[in-house]
Amino acid sequence: MKFKPRHTFLLLSSLFLLYSFSIYLHPLRVADDNRYDKELASEGRLVWQKYNCQSCHQFYGLGGYLGPDLTNFMSKPGRGEPFLKAMVNSGIKQMPAFSLTDVEIHELAEFLKATDASGSADPRSFKANNFGMIEHNEHEKN
Amino acid sequence: MRKINFGNLFLVTAIVMLLSGLVFGVLAAIIYIAPDFLKNSLGFISLRPLHVSSALLWIFLGATGSVYNGIRIVTKKEVSNPVAFTQWLLWMIAIIGIFTSYFTHQFGGREYWEFNPVWALPIAIAWILFFINFYKHIYKVRNWPVYMWMWFTGLVFFFFSFSENYLWLFPVIREHFVTDMTIQWKVNGSLVGAWNQLIYGTAFFLMDRISGTKDVGKNNLAFAMYFLGLFNLMFNWGHHIYTLPTENYIRYIGYAVSMTEWIFFAKIIYNWKKSVSDIQKHYHYFPYRFLMASDIWVFINIGQASLLSIPAINIYTHGTHITVAHAMGTTIGINSMILLAACFEFLKPELYRTAKPSRSINFAFWMLQISLVILFLSLNIAGFKKGIWQLTEEQSSYSVMMQSLQPYFISFLIAGIGLMISFSIFAGKLLKQARKSILLSHIN
Numbered sequence: 001m002k003f004k005p006r007h008t009f010l011l012l013s014s015l016f017l018l019y020s021f022s023i024y025l026h027p028l029r030v031a032d033d034n035r036y037d038k039e040l041a042s043e044g045r046l047v048w049q050k051y052n053c054q055s056c057h058q059f060y061g062l063g064g065y066l067g068p069d070l071t072n073f074m075s076k077p078g079r080g081e082p083f084l085k086a087m088v089n090s091g092i093k094q095m096p097a098f099s100l101t102d103v104e105i106h107e108l109a110e111f112l113k114a115t116d117a118s119g120s121a122d123p124r125s126f127k128a129n130n131f132g133m134i135e136h137n138e139h140e141k142n
Numbered sequence: 143m144r145k146i147n148f149g150n151l152f153l154v155t156a157i158v159m160l161l162s163g164l165v166f167g168v169l170a171a172i173i174y175i176a177p178d179f180l181k182n183s184l185g186f187i188s189l190r191p192l193h194v195s196s197a198l199l200w201i202f203l204g205a206t207g208s209v210y211n212g213i214r215i216v217t218k219k220e221v222s223n224p225v226a227f228t229q230w231l232l233w234m235i236a237i238i239g240i241f242t243s244y245f246t247h248q249f250g251g252r253e254y255w256e257f258n259p260v261w262a263l264p265i266a267i268a269w270i271l272f273f274i275n276f277y278k279h280i281y282k283v284r285n286w287p288v289y290m291w292m293w294f295t296g297l298v299f300f301f302f303s304f305s306e307n308y309l310w311l312f313p314v315i316r317e318h319f320v321t322d323m324t325i326q327w328k329v330n331g332s333l334v335g336a337w338n339q340l341i342y343g344t345a346f347f348l349m350d351r352i353s354g355t356k357d358v359g360k361n362n363l364a365f366a367m368y369f370l371g372l373f374n375l376m377f378n379w380g381h382h383i384y385t386l387p388t389e390n391y392i393r394y395i396g397y398a399v400s401m402t403e404w405i406f407f408a409k410i411i412y413n414w415k416k417s418v419s420d421i422q423k424h425y426h427y428f429p430y431r432f433l434m435a436s437d438i439w440v441f442i443n444i445g446q447a448s449l450l451s452i453p454a455i456n457i458y459t460h461g462t463h464i465t466v467a468h469a470m471g472t473t474i475g476i477n478s479m480i481l482l483a484a485c486f487e488f489l490k491p492e493l494y495r496t497a498k499p500s501r502s503i504n505f506a507f508w509m510l511q512i513s514l515v516i517l518f519l520s521l522n523i524a525g526f527k528k529g530i531w532q533l534t535e536e537q538s539s540y541s542v543m544m545q546s547l548q549p550y551f552i553s554f555l556i557a558g559i560g561l562m563i564s565f566s567i568f569a570g571k572l573l574k575q576a577r578k579s580i581l582l583s584h585i586n
Contacts, residue, residue, distance in 0.1 A: 003362070005291055008369055016376040019395075023325060024309070026389070027318040042316040052187045052249040052256050060386045061461025062327065063253060066174070066186055068540040069461060093541065094177040096185050114319045119387040123461070123532045126385065128454035133397060134384055 036113035044111025047104045056095065060121045066094055071121035074112045081109040147580055148226040149214055152207030153485050154576045155230070156200050157569050159237075160478070163196030164562040171558045174551040188244045191256040195240055197473060198254065202300075203233065204481040205340035206272060209293050211488040212347045213279045216290070225275045232268035236261050252310065252326060259308055266304060273297050287350070288364040292343030295372055299336035303329050324388045331379020337477070339371065345433060345480045348487055352430050367409065374399060381451040385460055393453070400451035407448055410441045428499045432483035435511060439475025442518075443468060458533065463547075464525030471518050474561065482568060489572050489579045506567035513560030516553055524550035 032038060048054065056067035063069075073079055085105045091097035100108065119136065126134040170189035172179045180189070206229075210221045239261040243249065250258040276297055280290060307329040309315045315322050346364065380396015424430040446468055450456050459465065499507075524547045531543045 003365070005286070005365060005369075009291070009295070009372070012369070012372055012376060019377065020306070020328070023321070023328065023392070024315075026321040026324070027314055030318065030321075038317040039313070041319070042313050045310070045316050045319075045322070046250070049250050049252065049256070052191065052247075054253045055187045055190045055256070058461055059323065060383070062323070062382065062386075064190065065461075065463055065466060066544075094173055094181065094186055096181055096187075111319075118319050121385060123385065123457050124535070126457050128457070131397075132452050132454045133394065134453040134457050136385070136387065 033114075033117050035117040036110050038114070040107050040110035041114035042111075044107035044109070044114070047100070047108045048111060050104075051098055051100070059115050061123075069121055070112060071115045071118070074109070074116040081105065084109050084112065145220060145581075146227075147211075147214075148221050148230065149207045149210030149212075150489055150576075150579045151230060152203050152210060153489055154207075154573065154580060155233070156203035156207055156481070157485065157572055157576075159196050159199040159203060160565060161569050163193055163200055164558075164565055166193035166196055168555070168558050168562050169193075171551070171555045175548065175555060184245070187249070188247060191249070191254075192241070192244050194254055195244070195257070199233075199237065201337055201341070201473065201477050201481065204484065205296070205337060205344065208344040208347075208481065208484040208488070209272075209276065209297075209340060211484070212289070212293070212344065213276060215351075216283065217279050219279060221275060221279065223275070225271050229268045229271040229275070232264040232271070236264040236268070239264075252307065254330065255307060259311060262304070262308060266301070269297070269301050269304065273301065285360075287346070287360050288368050289343040289346035289350070291365075291368055292339045292346065292371075295368075295375075296336050296338075296340030296343065299332060299339070299375060303332040303336055307333070320386060320388050323386055324383060324392065327382040327386075328379050331382055332375055334472075335371070335375025335378075339375065341477050341480050342371065344484050345436065348429060348433060348480075348483055351487070352424060352427065352433075367406070370402060370405060374403060378403070378451070381453075381456065384453045384456050397451065397453060400448070403444055403448045403451065407441070407444045410437070410444070428503070429483040429487040431499075431507060432479045432486070435507075436476050436479035436483070439471060439479065439514075443472045443475060446471070458529045459525060461532065462525035462528040463521040463550075464529065467518050467521035467525060470521065471514070474514055475518075478565075485568075485572050490575055502567060503571060506564040509560055510564035510568075513557045513564060517557035517561065520550045520554040520557060524554070 054063045056064040058064060058069040059071045061069060073084070088098050088100055088105065126136050129135050166189050169180065170186060170193050173186045173189065210226065214221050240257040243257045243261065248258060249256045255262070276293065280286070283290065286294075306325065309325055310322055315325065377395055377399040380392045381400045383396070384393055450459055450464070450468065527547060527550075528543065531537060537543075
């Protein structure tokens, strides 16, 4: 039988679509987390983008490389919304002072609560299993 | 009225974007060493997207120009019509909008696409027009060589992933942080795979032309490698998010599929002897010189990427400058080398087919390679040090750790300046004949 690239292309594309949709539908499979307000967190994500915080900061090691990872910012000792407000409004080192409104600060804080609630991004809390995959206790949270 | 070679128009526009990316990249790198540099004007928040978007535009527009030149040569028909012009005009509108947004701090998009989503619309429409034009020209060609499959794949999957990139506009996605991040990095992984298909397709096309055998793009091994690349485009992106608490099957699929990249690595080693003999044969043919360089950078980057895709190793490097080294190593060492080969082949064919390259251009070539090696090593060492810091029990503060990386950021900046100078020499040579290469179209 003659090899037809078209058939392989269509087969792989169909599998890719199935895989993609299984991911899009993931929100239907998870329960709501009451540690944060998901609508405010969703608005906070937009605040994060509006001020391009991702240019310097990361979540789970993904993002910019100039500033620290902020996944678990809210649960660090002494941190919280007032600290966030002070930091954002005054700036530090390469970070300029931003002028966020109180509403924006509150939404951003709620978004950071959501990232914090998702798990720990600290590489020290992972260990490799027999397959070379890394495992994390925090996965149970999601 | 004289005809326009739209392929070359896109290539010339791409070169302008390359120059812009270099300038903004060097300015952004200065901030790593001098924190107050441009802090209260553009700042890193504008310079980084200006650099990244310019670099991506160099790749997208360069790939578009290469594909248009390719189909012009394969079909022996000019791609000179209102569709291509409208496509170019839409890109111009998007570029002006994106750059204005960055200069005025009007963000709102995701990493790598930080502009307001409204500017994604002209890009999406331009891409649809590109697909229509591409398909209109090649639908009568029978038994597509592999590079045509790669171009087709790049076109389709770029559009799919680019659209998927805006799923965050729906609150239901944004409300689920982990799903949102999973989709974001699915998009980033697949988009890279899509533009690699466009650019590697161009490399196959150029090899076919240079070798003169016309069989590079038709053998079974070429197709096997193409499908392996496609398979990775679709399923390997999970290796970006091993630490994200997403579902396990996504992480394991990413891991397993990424391990198939060792096949590419093995193939390069298997073909090593032939590659060396080809290098000796075609060394003085300038477009080939860039393809040769890209082969070496593919070897280095695939080797590194395959190691980084092992989660137990990835945990040491993830979130560090080693990832930046990999990203810059591939976009400069592979994508840009292939695009420069295409630029020299399509924009200045009469000069480089016959004559040996001048001393200045030889100098620029080696300066580029050496600068890239220094940049790659600087970032890798900085990343390695950050990786150790990340896993240390009693950590110093973040700013102390960043301060300790200063020597590597200085060598990174010097290498960046070296890259800017060498790329500018090439750009100057290519742009000198820009008008002629756009207006005079030869089918050869």
